[in-house]
Amino acid sequence: MQHDAQAPDDHQQPRYGQPQQGQSYGGQPSSQPYGDQPVSYAPYGQGAEYGHGAQHGQPAYGAAVPMPAVVKWGLGIQWAGVALGVIGIGIAGLGLLAFAGAGDAGMLGAVGMLIAVAAVLVVAQVIVLLFATKGRNWARIVLAVLAALGIVTSLSSGQGLNFGSLISILSVVLLFLPAANEWYRPRSAQR
Template structure:
């Protein structure tokens, strides 16, 4: 596995760790909101946390396959990154740190050495 793939996937795994930490903080916030008695807000926050947890789980599964050299998983990681950036822009957050590391990791995964490695891994099956 070339270094650019290791770095690209490593950055993605760091992003997953940050995402898991954010989910924990979100759950703590949900408990605080639920304790305030505002059921509508608590329901909305709960739905948003559930969607985030599902997206994080999908990212973990895709990362495992990308680590095994599956080219479709590399493409899926790019799609997930693009979706995250679009959602970040749509919600008014702009390009934040998460967006920056997503762009960096995807760029690394599509460097020539990475592309050659993924092609070679696809040919081995």
């Protein structure tokens, strides 16, 4: 059986809603068939050319920037200081309890109060360190202020600059070196 009707050729007939070759929807001639232009999109969170900081040479939102070694060392020293502080609180608490004896209720209350205040300060420092580890610039500044207060307290009590004070100064210096500043800058701009 012979068919008299031919199937329409898709290349000769434009589809509904598509401009013919050489035309586009805006009336401007196009070299692409049907006026379509190839478009590529970067996956979400990638493509620094579309990010907020891209105009200023900063990484785009969501771009992972590795933590510099100076920040790792500075924060590591701070974390070691927290651990040593917890150990020191425990030893001092046991020493005060042994010195006071079990019979003096007032001394036990004072020791308990000192341990509670020290525990609150340690928890606050841990929270600030967690934010500093996430790249929050304000947390880095708070760590510097706390280190300065510790040094002033050490100097005013007549102890001078002890090992803890020197280590504290070292950690703050590391957290404010140019590489650390560059790492903290884009994170603080994103907030």
